[in-house]
Amino acid sequence: MxxxxxxxxxxxxxxxxxxxxxxxxxxxxxxxxxxxxxxxxxxxxxxxxxxxxxxxxxKWLFTSPDSDYLLWYKNSLIVASVNSIGSVFITALIAYSFSRYRFVGRKFGLYSFLLLQMFPSLMSMVALYIFLNTIGLLDTLGGLMLVYIGGQIPFNAWLVKGYFDTIPRELDEAARIDGAGHLGVFFKIVLPLAKPILAVVALFNFMAPFTDFLLPRILLRDPEKYTLALGLFNFINNQFANNFTRFAAGSILIALPIALVFLFLQRYLITGLTAGGTKG
Structure with missing residues (x-):
């Protein structure tokens, strides 16, 4: 042949x-x-x-007085936006610290992040429920956002740290010679070069609240605080027992904000490090 x-x-x-x-x-x-x-x-x-x-x-989803779809959509957008922005900022700071500095407990912290990813999220549900109930954030969107942001730190930190390690340290040193401090290097040098990986983190963390059902089901009780995944479940459960067509319609519309965010971040995902190129 x-x-x-x-x-x-x-x-x-x-x-x-x-x-x-x-x-x-x-x-x-x-x-x-x-x-x-x-x-x-x-x-x-x-x-x-x-x-x-x-x-x-x-039409029923948006116009019927019996429909809380718009409210659930607003809740999901709020949670997704805060989760995306908060995760990017906190993850970038943590990953920058582990990538650029050497301190006591650094290796232990990295191994802890790796170890935490090995356990399924279901194992922490009871602890999260008790924790949020203790601090008064149970059945609140704030508590849900806190769990989302904190729960993604181990995976995101490893992901972003690996990317930060590929950025030459010579750029940091050159910026410090020009008078930049630690935050100056972080915001003016590292973050612009890390836009592709930060865009990935932003997209994944924006998607999570729209598709996750289990965590909102455990933490939220008030129907006015439901996210879309939890709210749509009512269309095929309890008093809405057989509304599969409305469930399908509501599910299709979930893709719209995710698609818009993807299109907005697409240029960072494609251009890679060229978006943060420096002039000699």
């Missing part, structure tokens, strides 16, 4: 694999969109390509 033939076979297999993965990814998405456009409320009477499609479920 010639090299040219082998190359064609490899390319064909790659395309077949991509097509297979595309079917796995887009098939459930197309079904969800189709169900959201079907009339009625039943899951089993829906079809991927509805014959008599309607936007009544989307």
């Amino acid at each position: 010639s090299i040219k033939t082998k190359s064609r076979i490899e390319v064909t297999l790659i395309y077949l694999f991509i097509a297979f993965m595309a079917v796995i990814i887009f098939y459930p998405l197309l079904w969800t969109i189709g169900i959201s456009l079907n009339p009625g409320t039943s899951l089993y009477s829906g079809s991927m390509i509805p014959e008599n499609w309607t936007l009544e479920h989307y």
Whole structure:
């Protein structure tokens, strides 16, 4: 078999694999969109390509007095925005400290971060519930945001520290010669060069509150403080037992803010270190 033939076979297999993965990814998405456009409320009477499609479920989410969808959306946006910004700032400071400084307990701290990632988050749920109840933040968006930001520090710190380690220390030294202090080096040198990895952290931490169900389910009790994942669960539970079409419509709209944030951060994800290039 010639090299040219082998190359064609490899390319064909790659395309077949991509097509297979595309079917796995887009098939459930197309079904969800189709169900959201079907009339009625039943899951089993829906079809991927509805014959008599309607936007009544989307209209109900935004106009019905019985719907708290807009309130849940606002709660999710608040939690996601604070989680994203807070995680980026706190993680960057921690990662910068571990990357640039040598201090007592540094290695122990890094190994602790690594060790904490090995345990499933379910193990800490009871402790988090008791902790938030003790400090009076149970059933509040503030308590939920505190847990989100703190819970992501070990993974994010390792991720960002590894990126900071690739930034030449000579840039720090040159900035200090020019009179920059520690914060000056951090904000003017390191952060601009680290925009790609910080954009990744911002995107992942923005997505989490929109898709997470378990943590809000444990910490929140007041329906007015529900996030989208928890609120939409009511459409197929309790008094909203069979509203799968409204559930599908609400689920589709979750993707909008995530897509907008991704588009906003895309240039940082693509350009890489060139966004923070320096002039000689």
